[in-house]
Amino acid sequence: MSDSRLPTKSIAKSPTGISGFDDLTLGGLPTGRPTLVCGTAGCGKTLFAATFLVHGARELGEPGVFVSFEERPSDIVDNVASLGFDLEALIESEKVIIEHIAVDPSEVAEIGDFDLEGLFLRLELAIDTIGAKRVVLDTIESLFSAFTNQAVLRAEIRRLFDWLKDRGLTTVITGERGDGALTRQGLEEYVSDCVLLLDHRVQNQISTRRLRIVKYRGSSHGTNEYPFLIDQGGFSVLPVSSLGLNHRVLDERVSTGVHDLDAMIGGGGFHRGSSILISGVAGSGKSSLAASFVDTACKAGQRAVFFSFEESEDQTVRNMRSLGIDLGEHLAAGRMKYVAARPTFYSLEMHLALMLREAMAFRPDIFVLDPLSAFTETGNRSEVHAMLLRIVDFLKSEGITGVLTHLTQNGQTVIETDSGLSSLMDAWILLLNRESNGEFNRELYLLKARGLSHSNQVREFVMDSDGIRLMLPYMGQGKALTGAARRVAEAQERRQERLREIEAEKAQHLIEQRRRRTLAQIEILRSELEADEAELRGLVETETDRRTQIETDEAEMRQSRGKR
Amino acid sequence: MSTEDAPTRKLILYVAGETPKSLAAISNLERICREHLPGKYRIEVIDLKKNPQLAREHKIVAIPTLVRELPIPIRKIIGDLSDEQKVLVNLKVE
Secondary structure (H helix, E strand, O other): OOHHHOOOOOOOEEOOOOEOHHHHOOOOEEOOOEEEEEEOOOOOHHHHHHHHHHHHHHHOOOOEEEEEOOOOHHHHHHHHHOOOOOHHHHHHOOOEEEEEOOOOHHHEEEOOOOEOHHHHHHHHHHHHHHOOOEEEEEOOOHHHHHOOOHHHHHHHHHHHHHHHHHOOOEEEEEEEOOOOOOOOOOOHHHHOOEEEEEEEEEEOOEEEEEEEEEEEOOOOOOOOEEEEEEEOOEEEEOOOOOOOOOOOOOOOEEOOOOHHHHHHEOOOOEEOOOEEEEEEOOOOOHHHHHHHHHHHHHHOOOOEEEEEOOOOHHHHHHHHHOOOOOHHHHHHOOOEEEEEOOHHHOOHHHHHHHHHHHHHHHOOOEEEEEOHHHHHHOOOHHHHHHHHHHHHHHHHHHOOEEEEEEEOOOOOOHHHHOHHHHOOOOEEEEEEEEEEOOEEEEEEEEEEEOOOOEOOOEEEEEEEOOEEEEEOOEOHHHOOEOHHHHHHHHHHHHHHHHHHHHHHHHHHHHHHHHHHHHHHHHHHHHHHHHHHHHHHHHHHHHHHHHHHHHHHHHHHHHHHHHOO | OHHHHOOOEEEEEEEOOOOHHHHHHHHHHHHHHHHHOOOOEEEEEEEOOOOHHHHHHOOOOOEOEEEEOOOOOOEEEEOOOOOHHHHHHHOOOO
8 A cells, every 4th residue: 555645635534454454444443432333144244343342452451341232242252252362351450341232122112211321321331330431332223122212212313423523532333234225214324424345245156245435535445345364463455556556667677487488588587576368278387387397496595485276285386296396395494485375265356366465475586377278167257357467466566476376278379268367377388299190299388478588499398207397499401390290300419410421431431541542642752752763863973973083094094104 | 819919129220420311310210109109119320420340330321320239130221211112021010
């Protein structure tokens, strides 16, 4: 709730301690004024009133008087104990008084004029005894069945409201709903400053409690019908409609837990706080992919909440172990919370309310809903769409990454079916299960990823004990193949490659041979050349020797002739 | 009348202060008892303004309230007792 909606300081308000309700009314019930809580039988009027009283007495130091016209004090104590309130202790410590005002019409006769001064005196005594600030009247119209003179009663009840107002008591009056009017007597709603209508509606055999603020003098308030819940945690109203589109945007990335999938997205993973839809036919691995998100987040020390409408906690833990994902460890460490419920257990509104309440209490980083399609059977499409919108708005406003799975039926045109969901989602992972060549192959396609560059490939999706992997597609010969076809094609390619390799080796061999042969020939020629050169050198030497010999011989001859 | 031997029984009239209704109830009751039931009933008037805890103890809501505890069942008559016949009917004496 944004404080900007709060008007300039209007009337004083008393918190009821009912989570959600105090937000809706911007503070609680009007202080010192009467509030009417009306509704049909069994819609939680008394528990609302009791919560208001106990909260005041316990938390705010405002003692209270519970005036019961119907139930006996011991019954009230027992009833509110189911909400976790120890009324007995509050009565002992004089913070609460239960005043039981019972009128049995069978033993009373009316003769002449009377008033209800006895009621006033008893109330006054109780209020003064503990210094009460809060009063509950449950259910004042019981008086109408006890007395026949209605004119006197109406006047007296008016006087009672004025009296309570004059004393500045914050009062909650409960009233049974009448035909066409808020109360049977049509009186209380006019004298009350604030009127709340509780409702208990059954649709498709599933009941939902709803609360609406009909009027609130002097204050703005939420006007919608809000689902509310009564359980061990007390009374809580869930203002799920009060969300908008003004959430923060985060640049941080979250890993999908599948390395290959992260690699398909530019930047490595989806934006934190984005809503990711995983849709696919039965058995295409939606839950496993979602579990992978959770596993990665938890391993990184983040928190995750997993809502399953198909499988129990133990079943999921066991199943994911086969993928090498140990969710049990995260659950034990308190980083993960698993909530399992059948879709038919509550109405759509209530499921939504419960999920948001869990999420608010647990404050997760990852929110998994598996599967969303479970709801399409309990509600119509527009309702599911509205619910999804609220979930997405909530998750965004809290910066929680949402992972929602959606089961598409075989044969449906996927994109048509999910058109309503698509616009809400930031990312959409499509899991296909395609039959070809006598086998089914899982395939993954990143249909959409807002604000992220992503691969346009259809990748084969393989799950085994090592986790989830995406196979690189076979991309040869102008087509992408998967499964056995991919393997065959790859094998073929490998064989051809081998052949080419062998060919090349052969050719290399030949060339080498030729090279060696050539080298050998060069060697031979070189040695021949060397031999020739040696011979030539020999010839030159002999010639030189011969010339020298001739010259020596001639000189000797000349010498010998001269001497003679 | 056989009731003449019956013992005196107590009638308690609860009022709150000296309001016109209370005073009317007291005088009406006294008159009825005097005229129709002499000696049968003893009247006790309790002002709850002075003892509010008695309202709780005796489960009084409307004022004035006349309580006849005996004979059982307990009979409560509320109002200013302005209708003499009705009072007598409710006290089961004719």
